Structures are given as C-alpha cells and as structure tokens.
Amino acid sequence: MKKVFIAGAGMTKFGELWEQDLRSLMVAAAADALESSRLGIDEIDAIYVANMGGSSFAGQDHLGSLLATELGHYVPAYRIEAACASGGLAVNTAWHALSAGLYRNVLVVGAEKMSDVSGGDVTKGLARAADDEYEAYFGATFPSLYAMMARAYMHEHNADRSDLAAVSVKNHNHGSLNPKAQFPREITQEDVLNAAMVSDPLGLLDCSPVSDGAAAVVLSTKVTSVRIAASQVSTGSIRLHDRPSLTSIDATKRAAAAAYKQAGISVPDISLAEVHDCFSIAELIALEDLGFAKPGDASKLIKDGTVYRDGTVPVNTSGGLKACGHPVGATGVKQIVELYEQITGAAGKRQLKKDISFGLAHNVGGSGGTAVVTIVEHV
Amino acid sequence: MKKVFIAGAGMTKFGELWEQDLRSLMVAAAADALESSRLGIDEIDAIYVANMGGSSFAGQDHLGSLLATELGHYVPAYRIEAACASGGLAVNTAWHALSAGLYRNVLVVGAEKMSDVSGGDVTKGLARAADDEYEAYFGATFPSLYAMMARAYMHEHNADRSDLAAVSVKNHNHGSLNPKAQFPREITQEDVLNAAMVSDPLGLLDCSPVSDGAAAVVLSTKVTSVRIAASQVSTGSIRLHDRPSLTSIDATKRAAAAAYKQAGISVPDISLAEVHDCFSIAELIALEDLGFAKPGDASKLIKDGTVYRDGTVPVNTSGGLKACGHPVGATGVKQIVELYEQITGAAGKRQLKKDISFGLAHNVGGSGGTAVVTIVEHV
Numbered sequence: 001m002k003k004v005f006i007a008g009a010g011m012t013k014f015g016e017l018w019e020q021d022l023r024s025l026m027v028a029a030a031a032d033a034l035e036s037s038r039l040g041i042d043e044i045d046a047i048y049v050a051n052m053g054g055s056s057f058a059g060q061d062h063l064g065s066l067l068a069t070e071l072g073h074y075v076p077a078y079r080i081e082a083a084c085a086s087g088g089l090a091v092n093t094a095w096h097a098l099s100a101g102l103y104r105n106v107l108v109v110g111a112e113k114m115s116d117v118s119g120g121d122v123t124k125g126l127a128r129a130a131d132d133e134y135e136a137y138f139g140a141t142f143p144s145l146y147a148m149m150a151r152a153y154m155h156e157h158n159a160d161r162s163d164l165a166a167v168s169v170k171n172h173n174h175g176s177l178n179p180k181a182q183f184p185r186e187i188t189q190e191d192v193l194n195a196a197m198v199s200d201p202l203g204l205l206d207c208s209p210v211s212d213g214a215a216a217v218v219l220s221t222k223v224t225s226v227r228i229a230a231s232q233v234s235t236g237s238i239r240l241h242d243r244p245s246l247t248s249i250d251a252t253k254r255a256a257a258a259a260y261k262q263a264g265i266s267v268p269d270i271s272l273a274e275v276h277d278c279f280s281i282a283e284l285i286a287l288e289d290l291g292f293a294k295p296g297d298a299s300k301l302i303k304d305g306t307v308y309r310d311g312t313v314p315v316n317t318s319g320g321l322k323a324c325g326h327p328v329g330a331t332g333v334k335q336i337v338e339l340y341e342q343i344t345g346a347a348g349k350r351q352l353k354k355d356i357s358f359g360l361a362h363n364v365g366g367s368g369g370t371a372v373v374t375i376v377e378h379v
Numbered sequence: 380m381k382k383v384f385i386a387g388a389g390m391t392k393f394g395e396l397w398e399q400d401l402r403s404l405m406v407a408a409a410a411d412a413l414e415s416s417r418l419g420i421d422e423i424d425a426i427y428v429a430n431m432g433g434s435s436f437a438g439q440d441h442l443g444s445l446l447a448t449e450l451g452h453y454v455p456a457y458r459i460e461a462a463c464a465s466g467g468l469a470v471n472t473a474w475h476a477l478s479a480g481l482y483r484n485v486l487v488v489g490a491e492k493m494s495d496v497s498g499g500d501v502t503k504g505l506a507r508a509a510d511d512e513y514e515a516y517f518g519a520t521f522p523s524l525y526a527m528m529a530r531a532y533m534h535e536h537n538a539d540r541s542d543l544a545a546v547s548v549k550n551h552n553h554g555s556l557n558p559k560a561q562f563p564r565e566i567t568q569e570d571v572l573n574a575a576m577v578s579d580p581l582g583l584l585d586c587s588p589v590s591d592g593a594a595a596v597v598l599s600t601k602v603t604s605v606r607i608a609a610s611q612v613s614t615g616s617i618r619l620h621d622r623p624s625l626t627s628i629d630a631t632k633r634a635a636a637a638a639y640k641q642a643g644i645s646v647p648d649i650s651l652a653e654v655h656d657c658f659s660i661a662e663l664i665a666l667e668d669l670g671f672a673k674p675g676d677a678s679k680l681i682k683d684g685t686v687y688r689d690g691t692v693p694v695n696t697s698g699g700l701k702a703c704g705h706p707v708g709a710t711g712v713k714q715i716v717e718l719y720e721q722i723t724g725a726a727g728k729r730q731l732k733k734d735i736s737f738g739l740a741h742n743v744g745g746s747g748g749t750a751v752v753t754i755v756e757h758v
Contacts, residue, residue: 065748076612100479369444
C-alpha cells in the first residue's frame with residue numbers, strides 16, 4: 001500500500017453566493033487547490049466530487065463528468081454521496097485508489113449550492129439524509145432530530161442551553177478570523193439564548209446555516225509535508241430511533257477507534273481538530289465520542305479554554321459548520337483544507353502559533369448514519 | 380495490488396414493481412448475491428450502493444447508510460453516482476479498495492425505483508444526467524439527445540430505421556429467455572417501426588423502459604472462477620454538443636482501450652458482451668467504439684448473427700437495457716451479474732452452450748459523459 005499525502009488545498013468563500021452556481025463553485029475550488037499544489041491539471045489522474053443535493057438543490061446529477069467537462073480533463077471521475085459526510089467519504093474513496101497505486105494525483109472537490117431553492121425545499125432535501133419514510137415523513141426534520149438528541153443529553157447529563165450555546169460562541173469566535181466564513185463575526189451567549197427557537201432546545205444560533213460553497217484538496221502519492229495517517233469510515237443506523245443511544249453516535253466511536261489504531265496514536269497526540277458541529281449539541285457529542293472528554297463533560301473543555309484556539313486542542317478553528325458555513329457536500333473536504341492550512345502555515349489571520357503533529361477531521365452524515373474520521377500528520 | 384474476483388451475484392426482477400420500494404429492492408438483491416456467494420453478512424467488509432435518482436425518484440439519499448441499516452451491518456458504506464453508469468462505477472470503486480487490500484469482501488448493490496413518480500418527473504430526473512443548464516433547460520431530454528445521435532449516424536453511414544430496429548428485435552429475442560426481464564417477449568421489426576414515435580427517429584421500441592429493480596455482486600480477494608481482469612473508467616463532455624463526434628462516444632473508446640490493455644487481451648478474445656443499449660442507436664455506436672465493428676458496420680453484426688446468442692460474440696444475452704429493463708443505478712451491476720451467471724453456468728434457460736474466456740461489460744452515463752468498461756475472465 002502506498003502512502004498518501006496532501007499536495008494542495010483550496011476553497012471558495014462559504015455563504016449565500018448569488019453570483020455563483022454549483023459548477024462555478026466546483027471549478028473555483030478546484031483551481032484554488034491545483035494552484036496550491038503547483039501541479040498542472042494534466043498531472044491529475046482522477047476526479048472525485050463530494051455532493052449530496054445536486055439533484056434536490058441544483059437540478060444536476062453526474063457531477064464527476066460535469067467537473068471533468070468544465071476542466072476539459074477527461075479522466076475517471078466519481079461522485080460520492082453520504083449526505084453531510086460526502087466530503088469525508090470522497091477523501092476516503094480517493095485514498096483507497098491512491099493507496100492501491102492506481103492513481104498518482106487526484107483532485108477531490110466537495111461542493112453544494114443550496115440557496116437557489118426555497119427554505120422548505122432545502123429542509124425537504126436535507127431530510128433525505130435521514131430515513132425519509134420513517135422520520136421525515138412524520139415531520140422529523142434535521143433540527144428536530146438533533147433537538148431530541150440535545151433534550152436527551154440535557155436530561156442525562158444535567159446540562160442546560162448555555163452548555164450548548166458555548167459551542168456556537170466559540171465557533172463564531174474562531175470564524176471571526178476566517179475571511180472565507182459565512183458569518184465571520186463574534187456572537188455572545190445572550191445572542192444564542194435569545195435567538196428565535198427552531199426546535200426546542202435548539203435556537204437559530206445553535207444551528208449551522210444553509211450555505212453555498214466548495215472546497216478541494218489534491219491528494220498524491222508523492223511525498224509532501226502532510227500525510228494522511230488514517231482514513232476510516234463507519235456507519236450506524238440511519239434512523240435515530242434505532243440507535244443504541246441518543247447521546248452518542250456509535251459510527252463516530254467506531255471510525256475514531258479504527259483511525260487512532262491506523263495512525264498508531266491516541267487521543268492526546270491530536271493537537272487540532274475539525275469536528276462536525278451541524279448543531280451545537282453535535283459538537284458536544286463529537287468531543288465525547290472522539291475521546292476528548294468523558295460523557296457529559298464536553299462543555300468543560302469549552303469553558304476551560306482547552307478547545308479554544310489558544311488551548312491545547314483547538315477545535316473548529318475554521319469556525320466550524322456553525323460560523324464557516326455548511327454547504328453539505330463541501331464540509332468534509334473543508335475540514336481537511338483547514339487542517340492542511342494550519343499545518344503548512346497558510347491559515348492567515350487564524351494561523352495557530354504552535355506546531356501541529358496530528359490533526360483530526362470528523363465528518364458526520366445525517367443524524368449519525370455515517371461517520372468519517374481522518375487523521376493527518378505533519379511529516 | 381491484490382487480484383479481485385466475483386464471489387456471487389444476484390438480482391431482483393426488473394419491471395414496474397408496485398409492491399417494492401427502493402430499500403426492499405436493495406435488500407432483495409443483496410440477499411440474493413450473498414446467498415450466491417455462500418458468504419455470511421459478517422464477512423462483508425464494506426457496502427457500495429450504485430444509484431442515480433434516490434433523491435429525484437424516491438426522496439431518499441444516504442443510501443449506503445440506509446442499506447447498512449436494513450442489513451444491520453454497520454461497515455463502511457458508499458453511494459456512487461455517475462448517472463446510468465453508476466453501477467459500473469461502483470464496481471470500479473469497490474475494485475480499488477479490494478486491490479489495495481483494504482477490504483476482503485465487499486457487497487456492491489445497484490438499485491433504482493423509478494415508477495413511483497410521474498413520467499414527466501422521471502424525464503426531468505433523468506435529464507440531470509446530461510448538462511441540465513445547457514441541454515435539459517432547452518428541452519433536450521434523453522430521447523432527443525440520442526435521437527440527434529441517431530440522425531447523425533443515419534446520415535453519416537447511410538443507415539435507416541431498420542438498422543436501429545434490429546437492435547431492439549435482437550435484445551427482445553434474448554430477453555424472452557430471461558425470467559427477470561421486464562419484457563420477456565419477442566418483438567418484430569414491424570413492431571419497432573410502427574411503434575409510437577418518441578423523438579424522431581427513435582420510436583417507443585427503440586427506447587429502454589422506465590424500470591424498478593436492483594442487482595448485486597459480491598467482490599472478493601479470495602480466488603473464485605471469475606476474475607475481474609480489467610475495470611476502467613473514462614469521461615467525456617457531459618454536453619453532447621461539445622463532443623468531438625455525434626456518432627461515437629470518446630469516453631467508451633478510452634475506457635475500452637485501457638481495459639483491453641489492462642486485461643492483456645484484444646477484441647477477438649471477448650466471447651460475450653453486455654453493452655449499454657439505452658436506445659437502439661446506443662448499441663450500434665457501442666459495438667463500433669468497443670472495436671467489434673468498423674464505424675457504420677455494427678448493424679451487419681446483427682444481420683449476420685454474430686451478436687445473437689448463437690453467434691461468436693453474443694451481445695446482451697440478458698435482454699439488454701431494452702428488454703431486461705433499465706433501473707439506471709442497477710444496470711451496470713446487472714451487466715456483471717449476467718456475465719457471472721453465463722460464465723458459471725447459472726444462466727438458466729438463456730445459458731450459452733460455449734465456454735467463455737472473457738466477457739465484457741460496457742456501461743454509459745448520460746449521453747456519454749462517463750463510460751465504464753469491465754472485463755471478467757473465466758479462470
């Protein structure tokens with residue numbers, strides 16, 4: 001098996017990008033990553049596109065071929081989908097082909113264009129990430145699924161809404177330094193607690209936004225300073241009600257255990273993480289499932305500063321899904337972009353001052369139906 | 380790189396299956412392939428789902444996780460999409476991971492449920508396989524894109540509608556022996572020429588139907604009698620009007636050349652083929668692009684019996700997309716199922732009497748935006 005490295009990374013701004021469509025977003029991120037990699041398009045052996053809602057939100061499938069067409073580069077092209085975990089899964093799939101030595105350099109582009117359809121249609125499209133017949137059909141949209149997880153968490157761990165709000169406050173603090181973030185500004189705990197209620201106990205500022213955007217990485221078997229030390233996927237029940245716990249995502253636990261084993265490291269070796277904060281509750285659960293905190297203790301890591309940018313394990317320095325935005329197919333790739341930029345000193349105003357040996361990306365599909373954990377190593 | 384074998388294959392009936400939904404189709408095909416492989420579900424290391432229109436036709440994405448849930452087997456699960464080439468591409472993607480030695484046995488399920496939405500919505504959903512903004516938006520649906528190819532072919536090669544009709548007559552002849560075919564009955568050239576016109580020169584019986592169905596294979600690094608000798612993908616312009624020729628699909632030519640090279644064989648070594656006859660014209664073009672006939676000569680192979688089931692290179696013994704049916708995500712997997720069943724003597728009434736050394740499957744996405752060529756070897 002060949003070792004796999006990151007040769008370049010790039011992304012568009014995330015936000016409501018009225019001047020851009022799905023194809024222009026894909027092309028822009030691809031060009032940015034290619035420029036960063038200093039590879040020519042002719043050196044790219046295959047294209048992987050991560051996207052969930054091309055059909056639901058943009059009336060377009062077959063995005064591998066579409067991107068190959070726009071780039072004028074007719075190599076094998078793949079579209080990989082696992083709802084909001086599409087990005088992480090595409091990186092994993094590309095990593096397989098590179099590991100096998102079948103391709104030398106590949107371009108992975110995650111993209112989503114969500115703002116061209118109505119809010120109702122976005123909610124309906126996103127519900128297809130859960131079990132449509134058993135959940136969405138009965139009104140359980142994504143905010144309500146995560147609200148049930150939040151309610152259970154608050155009950156089980158004697159937590160309150162301020163524990164949830166702390167996640168959003170931190171991620172907006174981080175995102176305020178990211179010019180590509182959809183909401184590059186700070187918010188207060190009061191803002192979160194007073195925001196309009198979406199699905200009790202989750203208010204508007206507990207929820208990641210509807211976003212347009214794309215992110216891309218060039219993966220290569222040629223040695224660079226950033227290696228993919230582990231790439232692991234697991235699944236769990238797509239239906240929340242069939243899950244063994246409402247306050248833990250078993251797919252994350254399995255993927256994380258496999259990833260730590262593959263990288264030959266343990267939790268304390270991780271000095272930077274991007275985790276899937278689609279809702280505030282999701283980051284608390286992620287920090288616990290990934291082993292950073294014991295069940296019920298995740299919010300302590302926020303309160304004591306551990307996961308802030310000057311802490312020992314900064315989490316979501318990009319701003320996370322909450323402040324940076326969540327174009328669903330792009331998110332898992334954007335997480336890798338953030339790790340790459342922080343490790344290579346390309347993170348601009350949000351550059352961390354410390355050396356990072358291992359960074360972790362955690363990407364979830366649906367309410368936990370898929371989880372992908374990627375560990376990158378500074379070599 | 381590990382060698383990859385087919386350990387088992389199965390499929391549902393194709394047709395308008397009013398009693399079945401997308402999930403029950405996937406599960407039925409998976410169970411059929413697992414039974415054929417004599418492997419237990421616990422021996423499956425990953426799941427690959429090929430599907431195009433989960434979102435458009437069935438209101439469900441995240442099908443990898445959904446199938447893992449229905450099987451109660453929470454391994455890595457992938458959904459691969461390249462329009463009607465999703466099935467071939469999923470086999471290719473699974474083959475990458477097996478080649479790398481990352482998984483030992485994987486389940487690949489192709490599925491589509493198309494009959495639960497209106498005909499107009501099917502046409503609209505399918506148009507997302509082409510360039511929605513540059514083609515479908517201006518009324519160029521799939522029958523009309525292929526009709527333009529047919530018109531160009533007839534002009535260039537002095538062919539007529541009977542040359543096209545011969546494809547449908549042959550494939551219904553073959554399909555009449557396949558109990559899983561959507562239309563297991565013969566038709567005459569008169570039937571084809573007198574059928575309602577869909578998009579001139581393509582009549583109703585020049586077109587593959589709207590279908591429900593699923594097909595599955597178990598791929599393994601454990602030696603069996605059927606090896607995947609080559610799996611190659613290429614892309615071409617997703618837009619017909621940007622293609623170098625209207626009478627040839629360059630993606631097919633590139634994928635075929637790479638596949639013959641990878642298998643170390645040439646065209647005469649192929650003794651059985653399943654090719655992508657989404658429209659009658661598509662099979663003529665495929666036979667030429669794959670090297671079985673010179674440009675303009677494909678229909679001679681039908682007239683002289685070469686590609687009939689008692690000829691030297693039977694083509695579409697399953698009945699092809701035309702008679703067996705075309706649940707788009709399932710088609711590329713079904714082609715591999717047919718090759719496997721013919722090679723292992725499991726093809727029932729349609730079993731060929733000869734030994735098959737090499738079989739070829741040719742799967743196209745859109746009007747030629749993606750092509751996948753798989754060569755299987757009887758070892």
